[in-house]
Amino acid sequence: MGVVGRRVVRYQSAGAGVEAEAFPRATPRWHARYLGATPEDDAARGRLRADPVLAPALAAHEGLRILRQEPWETTAAFLVSANNNVLRIEGILRALARRGDALGSPWGERHAFPDAATVARLPESRLRALGLGYRAPFLRATARLVASGDVDLDSLVGAPLPEVREALLALPGVGPKVADCIALFALEAGGAFPVDRWVLRAVSEAFFAGREVKPREAEAFARARWGDDAGLAQQFLFHAVRTRANAPGARRLSATQNDHQGQERVARSAPSWTRSSP
């Protein structure tokens, strides 16, 4: 269960697919798009499957999808994620979400993620109280830039990656890695290749014989090898290396997502199985 925009959604594994519900109701196409399970998404997976180095990771993470998330929420979420751990990131985002509008649903009340203007209005002290630490002024300043329209995130959807990067890097607290995350997860920039410590390690080991490469090198390599599918490739590299790191018995997430209300990760989803229920 989670929230997408102003909709409360619920996804559950059902056989080989996913049962999708939303309130207010959404079309199968809407769900498939959010879940990153459109025919275009499947085509990208097909292309990556031809890469012998990536193939095992694809097989191991069959249901891994890139959710198409909302630009502002994604920006705030990944800004918070910088030099932070997942548990605390989720706690902060949940706390932030309580400032958003209440949304009723058959499954109980949830909250929309607060818009940029709402976040910009929160005093820095309040943000610190939520656990943001030194990121508090960054989030506030970024919220202000987005709320004022100086940076128009929605207009960046589908824009060329260099342009997207330049715009995002103007936001305080947003550097190259976070910018690529926003581009990939919210702005449909399939070629964005976020390089965090894990991906850097994975690329170094798998493609450079263990030599420590720099983020720029890793990214150039990824773009050359996978082109506009680099972002999806990144997800498989990331989850493969994280799964290994968490090794025995750690609970593993199969899909990528930041969700401020603990929405379940969707482990298996295919367009043909996605349906909205009454």
Add this chain to the structure above:
DNA sequence: ATCCAGGGGGGCT
């Protein structure tokens, strides 16, 4: 106690 967490900013060269 020390290190680390899906980095980024600012100052220095």
Add this chain to the structure above:
DNA sequence: AGCCCCCATGGA
């Protein structure tokens, strides 16, 4: 441009 150090906070 590249390199270095610091940055809140909390769990391991």
